[in-house]
Amino acid sequence: MNKLTWRKLVNGVMLTLTGVCTVVTISVLFVILGCLLYFGAHSLNWNFFTKLPLPPGEEGGGLANAIVGSLQIVGFAALIGIPIGFLAGVYLSEYEDKYFASVVRYVADLLNGVPSIVVGILAWTLVVLPMHTQSGLAGSIALSVMLIPIVTRQTEQFLREVPLALREGALALGASKWKMIATVVVPAGSKGILTGMILGVARIAGESAPLLFTALNNQYWGGLREPTASLPVMIYKLATSPYEDWNRQAWAAGLVLITLVLVANIAARLVLARGVSVPRG
Amino acid sequence: MKTISLALMGLLVVATAPFAAAQKLNACGATFPDPIYKKWFSEYGKSHQGVQINYEANGSGGGVKGVTDGTVDFGASDMPMTDQELAAVKSGKMLHFPTVLGAVVPVYNLPGVTQELKFSSAVLADVFLGTISKWSDKRIAADNPGVKLPDEDIVVVHRTDGSGTTFVWTDFLSKVSPEWKSKVGAAKSVSWPKGLGGAQNAGVTGLVKQNPNSIGYVELLFAVQNKMGYGRVKNSAGVFVKADVATVTEAAAGAARNMPDDFRVSITNAPGKNAYPISSFTWLLIPSKFSDPAKAREVKAMLHWVLTDGQVYCATLSYAPLPLAVVTKEEKQIDAIQ
Amino acid sequence: MATIAAAVKVSKAPTQTGDIAARWVVTLFAVSLLALAVLLIYELVIGSAEARSKLGIWHFLFSTKWNPVTEDFGALPFVYGTVVTSVLALLISVPFGLGAAIFLSELAPAGISNALTFVIELLAAIPSVIYGLLAIFTLVPLMRLYVEPFLKHTLGFLPLFQGTVYGVGFLTAGLVLAIMTIPFIISVSRESLMAVPREQREAALALGATKWETTWQIVVPYAKLGILGSIFLGLARALGETMAVTMVIGNDPSIHASVLAPGYSIAAVIANEFSEAGGKIHPSALVELGLVLFCLTILINGFARLMIVATTSKGSRRP
Numbered sequence: 042m043n044k045l046t047w048r049k050l051v052n053g054v055m056l057t058l059t060g061v062c063t064v065v066t067i068s069v070l071f072v073i074l075g076c077l078l079y080f081g082a083h084s085l086n087w088n089f090f091t092k093l094p095l096p097p098g099e100e101g102g103g104l105a106n107a108i109v110g111s112l113q114i115v116g117f118a119a120l121i122g123i124p125i126g127f128l129a130g131v132y133l134s135e136y137e138d139k140y141f142a143s144v145v146r147y148v149a150d151l152l153n154g155v156p157s158i159v160v161g162i163l164a165w166t167l168v169v170l171p172m173h174t175q176s177g178l179a180g181s182i183a184l185s186v187m188l189i190p191i192v193t194r195q196t197e198q199f200l201r202e203v204p205l206a207l208r209e210g211a212l213a214l215g216a217s218k219w220k221m222i223a224t225v226v227v228p229a230g231s232k233g234i235l236t237g238m239i240l241g242v243a244r245i246a247g248e249s250a251p252l253l254f255t256a257l258n259n260q261y262w263g264g265l266r267e268p269t270a271s272l273p274v275m276i277y278k279l280a281t282s283p284y285e286d287w288n289r290q291a292w293a294a295g296l297v298l299i300t301l302v303l304v305a306n307i308a309a310r311l312v313l314a315r316g317v318s319v320p321r322g
Numbered sequence: 323m324k325t326i327s328l329a330l331m332g333l334l335v336v337a338t339a340p341f342a343a344a345q346k347l348n349a350c351g352a353t354f355p356d357p358i359y360k361k362w363f364s365e366y367g368k369s370h371q372g373v374q375i376n377y378e379a380n381g382s383g384g385g386v387k388g389v390t391d392g393t394v395d396f397g398a399s400d401m402p403m404t405d406q407e408l409a410a411v412k413s414g415k416m417l418h419f420p421t422v423l424g425a426v427v428p429v430y431n432l433p434g435v436t437q438e439l440k441f442s443s444a445v446l447a448d449v450f451l452g453t454i455s456k457w458s459d460k461r462i463a464a465d466n467p468g469v470k471l472p473d474e475d476i477v478v479v480h481r482t483d484g485s486g487t488t489f490v491w492t493d494f495l496s497k498v499s500p501e502w503k504s505k506v507g508a509a510k511s512v513s514w515p516k517g518l519g520g521a522q523n524a525g526v527t528g529l530v531k532q533n534p535n536s537i538g539y540v541e542l543l544f545a546v547q548n549k550m551g552y553g554r555v556k557n558s559a560g561v562f563v564k565a566d567v568a569t570v571t572e573a574a575a576g577a578a579r580n581m582p583d584d585f586r587v588s589i590t591n592a593p594g595k596n597a598y599p600i601s602s603f604t605w606l607l608i609p610s611k612f613s614d615p616a617k618a619r620e621v622k623a624m625l626h627w628v629l630t631d632g633q634v635y636c637a638t639l640s641y642a643p644l645p646l647a648v649v650t651k652e653e654k655q656i657d658a659i660q
Numbered sequence: 661m662a663t664i665a666a667a668v669k670v671s672k673a674p675t676q677t678g679d680i681a682a683r684w685v686v687t688l689f690a691v692s693l694l695a696l697a698v699l700l701i702y703e704l705v706i707g708s709a710e711a712r713s714k715l716g717i718w719h720f721l722f723s724t725k726w727n728p729v730t731e732d733f734g735a736l737p738f739v740y741g742t743v744v745t746s747v748l749a750l751l752i753s754v755p756f757g758l759g760a761a762i763f764l765s766e767l768a769p770a771g772i773s774n775a776l777t778f779v780i781e782l783l784a785a786i787p788s789v790i791y792g793l794l795a796i797f798t799l800v801p802l803m804r805l806y807v808e809p810f811l812k813h814t815l816g817f818l819p820l821f822q823g824t825v826y827g828v829g830f831l832t833a834g835l836v837l838a839i840m841t842i843p844f845i846i847s848v849s850r851e852s853l854m855a856v857p858r859e860q861r862e863a864a865l866a867l868g869a870t871k872w873e874t875t876w877q878i879v880v881p882y883a884k885l886g887i888l889g890s891i892f893l894g895l896a897r898a899l900g901e902t903m904a905v906t907m908v909i910g911n912d913p914s915i916h917a918s919v920l921a922p923g924y925s926i927a928a929v930i931a932n933e934f935s936e937a938g939g940k941i942h943p944s945a946l947v948e949l950g951l952v953l954f955c956l957t958i959l960i961n962g963f964a965r966l967m968i969v970a971t972t973s974k975g976s977r978r979p
Contacts, residue, residue, distance in 0.1 A: 096360035257380070268348060268376060
């Protein structure tokens, strides 16, 4: 075999392999979805959505409190995290002061990379100990710490992309700086910003580690001032338990969670309607 | 914009509005009695105007830490608090209230072995030390004549979290094996020579269930509810005893007669021909002083119920009810709560 | 930005209250980010003070004991587990990730490339606990029944593949982490590859190189900083993963040479022990572990971003 044929062979093989890698990676997603559908779908019954958990060994309990608990915790985290992240992002994009802005940017990236369990430790010392109880609030604060850097960087990124011309136009018409930002720049970048917020919230909705010892768990309905059940924490407990009824509930909960997360992700990216890479900030 | 802000306000209200309940108590702690506590608090809530007692089973260590930090109203532990732990409690004095008697059993998963296994205490210690590493070991076979054991590595399973069940197990092993006592010791959290770790009784049961050729230690009910095999253990009288209500009650007989005033006692390796050697009381850790008098009232009422009406639920869940002498003594201690 | 600044200076009085208020507000929130980070570091340092003074930093970092009874704690088994599982994850995910990235940037038509990348990025959005759930019931039995016995049988002469087959352990955890880090590697590498100027490829092809040779010898090296950056990014993610790891690593705080053995990671031990670590030293030791993990991830994230920035700003300035 001459050199050329060999090179052509290598070419063919390697390029096919890259295709194989892609197929394998894509298929993993479908395997995950398939398993969740297969194992979880038939446990999604009325009980699951409406009943409270039952003592170990008794069948027929549900995860109603975990679903509501997750909504409460994530909702409040979004309430805190989105405004802070948004305004910090506006600062980075519109008001940057030489040195200070790059420090803030670096810090946002730093916070983004903090392992979620470490954020849990922070929330423990800041909220649980002073309040003398685990609570949904502590969980919310932990999650908002994770949300803020995501929203900040996304906001900054999309505000920067608003064309100079739009800004100059507003200023030329006599708008003050903050009016320019509020009425022209932000609406122009709103698609991307909204995407960032939705993606951020979807990301924290699935987090379990920061809630383990901050929101703890609850057999009943919780709230922001007391221990609260949440979907990701329940999945962890139910999956590692021996009871088959609980394992089935774990699958169902996993299906619910992944549906929420994926729907949010798909919706967000469709809103954006362009090939954006995995947010790095 | 207006609808959004209205929605946000509504969300805030929903998020912070406590769901209606007469009184809420938060407790956490041992997984050893978790099934019966959950049953009790559920039944108690039904018959007492919706009193909600939220019990989170995160291990005895969690219960002790919870009452020490003051993050819960009361705790639960299968290991009585040590003097050091009691001294660390900021709010004041803690009271121990035994609630039920239970057993820690060696639960195993041996595909193909249908007979019930017997374990002498030294064998158990050596399995968990790692000195006995295969199921086909001569010493296990000596305890189980006629049983065909596979020539497989023993997968040891233990707790990752601070566990009263661990304390009961290691307390027993420390009493029967000097090597265990010096190398590992007895506590809620120890440095295990080997094995996989699972969180809480449920986690250990789950790991044993999922891993063939494994052995772990769990509270009796977890093995029963999941239809898993658990072995007989040789007691100090030399008899291989199976854990059940009767054998556990016998193990507590001596302690029932001579219960110390603070109720802190260990009944592992108890004397008695049919005493199950790995039995234990489990305690509720109640502060002697509550800042909220309503809570104090609720806790006292709950304790009364637990010591009287609650005891009928024990047998179906494989726990042994408290000896009468102990109950009488505890009723007196309830008055010490303010 | 200069134009805007000039425009602002010319057209407005700098004392306009609305602007000043707005500036203060947004600056305040930006500062809050700084405050948050400072608070985090402060709490970690304070919380670990007890352990640092009682155990000493060197002893803590290099001791293999984790004994709550004698209150002697060492971080080495956890650092080892964290590093080993992350390295395993990268060993698996980098070849696959790079291969897929090459396919998506060089071979696939733009539309398909975007669509497939979108699907792959969905993998990054899946919560850790769901990966754990799946791993427990599908991957672990697979590993225990087929993969690990096979590895032990064929490669058992290496100490890497010896010992009891549990199903859970370093290898399984590494595999799960690989799946979790692959989307990051693909996404960032693909962008780095696409940023390579067309001229480079065309020059190579014009010289008679095959498509593979062009890609492997010209395009990939050109993008290597970005690719390296993506690897570090994936590594940083893998180091901090908690739930998926604790569900499949076996939770055994010891160091084993074999990847079939169970182990422990920093994040997993904090998750398992923090809520009931009693006394003063145990919780402090866990916070110190958190501090170690924090420092590790910051370092690696820092490297990653340096490299990614270096790549995307390179453009066609290369001689």
